[in-house]
Amino acid sequence: VSDEVRDLTVVGAGPTGLSAAFWAGMREASVRIVDALPEIGGQLTALYPDKPIFDVPGHPVVLAKDLVELHRRQTLEQFDVPLHLGTTVESIAHEDDVVVLRTTDPEQPELRSRAVVLAAGHGAFSPRRPAEPDLAPWEGRGVHWLVTDRAAFAGRRVLVVGGGDSACDWALELAPVAERLGLVHRRDTFRGHEATVRRLHEAAAAGRLDLRVPWRVHTLHGDGALEAVTLQHVEDGRLEEVACDALLFQLGFKTALGPLAGWGLQIERGAIVVDQLQRTSLPWAWACGDVTTTEGKLKLIATGYAEAAVAVAQAVRSIRPDMRLQPPYSTTTGVPGAVAGVPS
Amino acid sequence: VSDEVRDLTVVGAGPTGLSAAFWAGMREASVRIVDALPEIGGQLTALYPDKPIFDVPGHPVVLAKDLVELHRRQTLEQFDVPLHLGTTVESIAHEDDVVVLRTTDPEQPELRSRAVVLAAGHGAFSPRRPAEPDLAPWEGRGVHWLVTDRAAFAGRRVLVVGGGDSACDWALELAPVAERLGLVHRRDTFRGHEATVRRLHEAAAAGRLDLRVPWRVHTLHGDGALEAVTLQHVEDGRLEEVACDALLFQLGFKTALGPLAGWGLQIERGAIVVDQLQRTSLPWAWACGDVTTTEGKLKLIATGYAEAAVAVAQAVRSIRPDMRLQPPYSTTTGVPGAVAGVPS
Numbered sequence: 001v002s003d004e005v006r007d008l009t010v011v012g013a014g015p016t017g018l019s020a021a022f023w024a025g026m027r028e029a030s031v032r033i034v035d036a037l038p039e040i041g042g043q044l045t046a047l048y049p050d051k052p053i054f055d056v057p058g059h060p061v062v063l064a065k066d067l068v069e070l071h072r073r074q075t076l077e078q079f080d081v082p083l084h085l086g087t088t089v090e091s092i093a094h095e096d097d098v099v100v101l102r103t104t105d106p107e108q109p110e111l112r113s114r115a116v117v118l119a120a121g122h123g124a125f126s127p128r129r130p131a132e133p134d135l136a137p138w139e140g141r142g143v144h145w146l147v148t149d150r151a152a153f154a155g156r157r158v159l160v161v162g163g164g165d166s167a168c169d170w171a172l173e174l175a176p177v178a179e180r181l182g183l184v185h186r187r188d189t190f191r192g193h194e195a196t197v198r199r200l201h202e203a204a205a206a207g208r209l210d211l212r213v214p215w216r217v218h219t220l221h222g223d224g225a226l227e228a229v230t231l232q233h234v235e236d237g238r239l240e241e242v243a244c245d246a247l248l249f250q251l252g253f254k255t256a257l258g259p260l261a262g263w264g265l266q267i268e269r270g271a272i273v274v275d276q277l278q279r280t281s282l283p284w285a286w287a288c289g290d291v292t293t294t295e296g297k298l299k300l301i302a303t304g305y306a307e308a309a310v311a312v313a314q315a316v317r318s319i320r321p322d323m324r325l326q327p328p329y330s331t332t333t334g335v336p337g338a339v340a341g342v343p344s
Numbered sequence: 345v346s347d348e349v350r351d352l353t354v355v356g357a358g359p360t361g362l363s364a365a366f367w368a369g370m371r372e373a374s375v376r377i378v379d380a381l382p383e384i385g386g387q388l389t390a391l392y393p394d395k396p397i398f399d400v401p402g403h404p405v406v407l408a409k410d411l412v413e414l415h416r417r418q419t420l421e422q423f424d425v426p427l428h429l430g431t432t433v434e435s436i437a438h439e440d441d442v443v444v445l446r447t448t449d450p451e452q453p454e455l456r457s458r459a460v461v462l463a464a465g466h467g468a469f470s471p472r473r474p475a476e477p478d479l480a481p482w483e484g485r486g487v488h489w490l491v492t493d494r495a496a497f498a499g500r501r502v503l504v505v506g507g508g509d510s511a512c513d514w515a516l517e518l519a520p521v522a523e524r525l526g527l528v529h530r531r532d533t534f535r536g537h538e539a540t541v542r543r544l545h546e547a548a549a550a551g552r553l554d555l556r557v558p559w560r561v562h563t564l565h566g567d568g569a570l571e572a573v574t575l576q577h578v579e580d581g582r583l584e585e586v587a588c589d590a591l592l593f594q595l596g597f598k599t600a601l602g603p604l605a606g607w608g609l610q611i612e613r614g615a616i617v618v619d620q621l622q623r624t625s626l627p628w629a630w631a632c633g634d635v636t637t638t639e640g641k642l643k644l645i646a647t648g649y650a651e652a653a654v655a656v657a658q659a660v661r662s663i664r665p666d667m668r669l670q671p672p673y674s675t676t677t678g679v680p681g682a683v684a685g686v687p688s
Contacts (some may be wrong), residue, residue, distance in 0.1 A: 018645075019401040026399060048675055055370060055674035057363040057649040058411055060418040062673070074404040165676040194675050276620045277640040296621040298653055299670055302363075305401040306650030309642055319395055326643055330399035331392055331408070332509045333537055341487055 005022070005098055006030040006082075007319055008312070011260075012119035013088055016289030016304030019069040020117045023312035025079030028337040031318070032082040034089055034103065034111060034256075036177050039268060040076075042121045044250020047253075051169075052149055067218050067301075076081065079339045084108065092116065092263045092285075099284050110275060115315040118265075118280070118287040119308060124256035130161075134221060140213050142226025144248045159229055160252035162218055168192035168200050170250055170332060175209045182210040182242065186234050215240075220247070220286035257291075267291055278311035281336045284318070286311035349442055349456040350374040350426075351663055352656070354452045355433055355465035355604075358386020359632030361574045362415040362646030363459045367656040369423030370671060371603065372681040374661070376426040377446065378455060383421075385412035386465045389575035391597075394494055395513075400645050411645075428452065436607045436629075443628050461658040462609075462616060462624070462631040463652060474595065475562060486570025488592045491647075493516070499523050501587050503573055505561055506594035509533035512536035512544050514594055526554040526586065528561060530578050554580075559584075572656055601635075612637055630655035630663070660664070 010020045013035035013114040024031035039045050044053075044064035052061045059067070070123060075081060086106045088112075101111040127145035147153070147170055158178040160171045169192070171183040181202070190197045204211045218232040219305045220240060234282050257270060266273040266281040271293035283297035288307035290299045297303075317323050327333075357379035359687035366626040368375035383389050383677040388397075389410035396405045403411070405557045411514045419425060431456075432448045445455040471489035473479060479487050491497070491514055504515045507529035513536070527544070532540045533687040562583060573588040601614060610617040610625040615637035622630045634643045641647075661667050672675075 015401070022401065052678075053675055053677040053680045055671075057359070057366065057418070058400055058406070058414050059402060060414060060422070068405060070402050072403070078404070087381055089605075165672070166404055169676060180395075193672065195678075196676070276638065294456070294620070295656065296654055296669065298657055300650070300653055302646075303650040306642075306644075306647040308401075308647055309644055310640055313642055314640065325640065327399075328509070328537065330541070331395040332513060334539075335398045336397075 003110065003112060005114065006032050007114050007280035008032075008101065008117055008315055009034060009101055009111055009113040010117045011035070012042065012121055012289070012291070013037065013040040013083065013103075014083065014119065014121045014289070014304075015067065015071055015118055015119075015301050016121070016308050017042070017046060017067075017119035018075045019305045019310050020119050020180045020288060020308035021079065021081045022071075022075040022317065023309045024082070024117075025075065026335065027312065027316045027323070029312070030074050032084065032111065032113070034084040034087050034101065036086070036088040038086045039142050040072060040083070040085070043064070044068050046148075047146060049148060053301070053333065057091075061174075071300055078335055080339050084111065088259065091260050094282075094284055099276055114284075114319045116285045117291045117308070118260070118291055119304070119312050120260060120291040121287045122290055123257040123260060123270075123327070126254050127249060128251040128254055130217065133217065135249075136224075138247075139181040140228060141224065142222065142245055142247055144246060145276075147248065148173060150177060153178055153246050153248070158182070158246045158248060159184055159212075159217075159242065159244045160248045160250060161185070162252075163187055163190045163192070164250070164252060165192045165196060167250070168196045170248060171209055171303070172199055172203060173194070174248075175203060178242075178246075180210070181208075183243075184212040184215050184231060186214050186216045188213050217231040218246070220259070222255075228304075258290075259333060274307075277314050279314065347456060351379060351458050352376075352461055352659055353455050353457040353609040354461045354463055355379070355445075356386065356465055356633070356635070357381070357384040357409065357427065357429065358463065358465045358575070358633070358648075359415055359645050360465070360652050361386070361461075361463035362412075362419045363651035364632060364656050365423065365425045366415075366419040366652045368461075369419065369425070370674070370679065370680040371660045371661045371667070373542050373656070373657065375423070376428065376455065376457070378428040378431050378445065381432070382430045384416060384429070385409070388412050388525070390492075390562050391490065393492060397645070422679055424683050425542070428455065432603065434603050435587055437646040438626075438628050443518060453511060458628075458663045460629045461652070461655050461659055462604070462629060462635055463633045463636040463648070463655075464601070464631075466597075466606060466634055467601040467604060467614075469594060470598055470600075471559055472595040474561065474593065477561065478586055479564070479593075482564050482566075482570060482591075485568065486562070486566065486589055486591055487682065488590060488678065491592065494518060494521060497522050497590050500590040502526070502590045502592060503528055503556075503561075503586065503588045504592045504594060505529070507531055507534045507536070507595070508596060509536045509540060509593035510596070512540045514592060515588045516540070516543055516547060518592075522590075524554070524587075525552075526556050526588075528559050528575060530558050530560045552606065561591070583614050596599065604635075620650075621658050622651055623658065630659045 007029040049065035214234040217228040288311040289304035351373035391407035558578040563574040565572040632655040633648035
């Protein structure tokens with residue numbers, strides 16, 4: 001129902017937003033999630049689904065996409081959580097004790113709730129692009145900004161461009177599956193983690209990948225799909241054409257809070273300022289996870305989960321002032337607001 | 345080495361303490377763990393190893409003992425973390441820039457570190473005992489205070505005593521495995537969760553367990569092991585003897601900070617007062633998890649993990665002021681201080 005007033009709207013469907021909706025469910029608060037991305041999981045889905053994560057307590061190692069799947073089961077299978085994906089929240093207002101989010105979705109232009117929990121991560125993020133050449137004509141024809149499926153690089157002649165951790169990591173990860181792999185960087189040295197850079201040089205010495213430093217991408221060639229790339233040596237300017245049907249740029253990401261920056265929230269260093277109770281400067285908005293800043297803030301999945309628990313506890317108590325802040329043990333209560341059976 | 349000065353000593357081997365040692369390892373800080381209990385896992389191991397936990401984000405459901413095993417692999421298999429179990433810390437002092445913990449272990453009476461992270465949970469906890477009868481002679485002869493292994497009740501004539509959630513839960517859990525099961529409570533009504541109490545009455549109506557309300561335990565009988573219990577009706581005083589070879593008291597727990605209360609820490613409501621950076625009132629001691637109190641505090645496993653991350657970040661930075669607070673992504677660095685290979 002388009003104009004249903006839910007207890008909470010959670011903005012963001014990454015691990016923090018999904019856990020916020022879970023905490024809401026555990027408190028039997030009605031909740032929905034909105035996210036600009038077309039899928040749940042936030043950065044985990046969009047940036048590194050196939051990468052192992054080592055720093056979620058209780059998971060010695062978990063692939064990003066597997067963690068997202070666990071959250072899907074824990075939150076979306078257990079509770080009734082309408083998902084509004086591919087939907088950007090353009091503005092937010094508080095009218096007659098109801099928070100009204102205006103969205104880009106013509107079917108549901110307004111989402112109404114009693115409070116809002118902002119778990120928008122780094123906000124809208126987009127890959128950094130080189131100033132030149134113009135890559136727009138090559139979109140979908142062999143130029144990649146992300147690895148969402150490493151199978152797309154299997155058996156290809158791959159060039160990875162960049163000198164940071166992502167470029168180094170993906171060069172190492174894709175070398176075994178690519179037909180041939182080159183790493184192009186315009187400086188002599190890499191900014192990657194020391195151990196990664198060591199492995200990179202070992203792989204190059206063993207002939208498993210080709211280090212092209214200091215080179216840059218000069219021109220792309222191909223009739224339809226990408227077939228070759230001309231590289232230019234940064235110091236002497238000489239040109240060399242290299243066969244290539246997959247060109248992966250890993251130059252980092254630009255992040256932007258997007259429309260959120262204009263909602264009247266106190267923002268510092270590109271993040272929403274919160275206090276110890278995850279309160280924002282708006283009395284009906286709490287925030288948690290990477291979108292927030294506070295003294296001693298750590299941007300970790302683990303801190304996002306806990307901040308979500310605190311934000312939701314405070315937000316739900318603003319709606320039901322008699323609610324006990326401390327929930328009972330889940331070993332005793334199970335999953336109070338669950339619509340389905342016990343999870344497996 | 346007994347007098348080795350490690351970066352951190354973590355007091356407490358529950359999920360929060362184990363995650364604190366993990367965060368220390370990720371920052372390549374040397375760490376050890378001390379706990380008064382004989383096994384790792386804290387409450388999870390001591391109180392409810394076989395119970396499912398539903399509120400750890402990223403685990404739709406996990407048995408308490410399985411979560412402990414995951415922490416063992418994540419922390420103890422990956423990092424070099426000396427474990428001092430069955431060891432109570434009796435006093436703490438700061439001498440020549442080193443924290444000295446004096447312990448009950450005659451082999452290692454002093455543990456030295458540059459800082460300390462207190463993750464002592466509810467402190468020393470012990471089951472509440474009835475004022476009478478005197479149960480000391482029956483210890484190990486059929487009287488139980490905990491269920492550490494439900495097999496100990498299989499095929500037995502079991503009486504569970506108590507009226508709260510634990511008593512109700514265990515009555516329901518053990519009824520299918522016991523030969524016969526009675527639940528003895530001195531009041532007419534149970535204080536358990538509404539849904540649990542409803543299931544209890546359903547089970548009693550179906551003859552799967554015997555509700556003995558309002559009754560109390562009067563006398564225990566047996567030549568060697570427990571064979572029978574005389575119950576007394578609370579209102580009319582009449583006595584009745586019931587065959588019983590396993591008597592499980594579930595009257596709740598007393599918790600006490602124990603020696604920790606005398607260390608000069610600011611304590612409120614039986615917990616250590618911390619600020620947003622998990623600082624205690626002692627400049628070389630941080631605290632996290634259930635042992636702490638702060639505004640809006642939620643006692644959850646998930647908040648313990650995050651508080652441990654913040655406490656360790658602050659504690660390690662007090663030792664290495666140039667350390668960056670924000671760690672790099674684990675997807676990039678893996679497990680920096682690991683002594684073993686990639687976890688499985």
